[in-house]
Amino acid sequence: MADVELPDGRHLDHTVIRLRPVAVAAVVNEENEVLLLWRHRFITGAWGFELPSGGTGEGEEPAVAAAREFEEETGWRPGPMRLLLALDPMPGISTSHHRVYWSDQAERIGEPRDAFESARREWVPLAKMHDLIADGHVRSATTAAALLMLSRRRLP
Secondary structure, three states, X not given: OEEEEOOOOOEXXXXXXXXXXXXXXXXXXXXXXXXXXXXXXXXXXEEEEEOOEEEOOOOOOHHHHHHHHHHHHHOEEEOOOEEEEEEOOXXXXXXXXXXXXXXXXXXXXXOOOOHHHOOXXXXXXXXXXXXXXHOOOOOOHHHHHHHHHHHHHHOO
């Protein structure tokens, strides 16, 4: 709990969740598909598509963390990572800062080391992203924002 002083001088107790920065990775292939994880989130009790992501290690560059998470969770090694966007998905309650990186190259290196994190991995056409988000198949705010940015950049 934090003691917050409002602009008018009043105080209130406010919940604050402090988290380390998060690195997120997206890879778009030659067919304009993005590799997504289909996973269950026990907190919300829901299934949905997500981009691979995870916390950055102490002193780890976010782009390196994003590439590492992508490889561990998919079994694909991404090419050079470029910053797509940075956002704070819950700025009213959390310090969690997300940086999303993307690449248009990836090499299959084997099975994912962290396969337990998703039920499956699937290359999904960017052209389907708006429908997936609208239909509730993408529940992560960071993933939704990243996919909308990617589709804007990559689709004619």
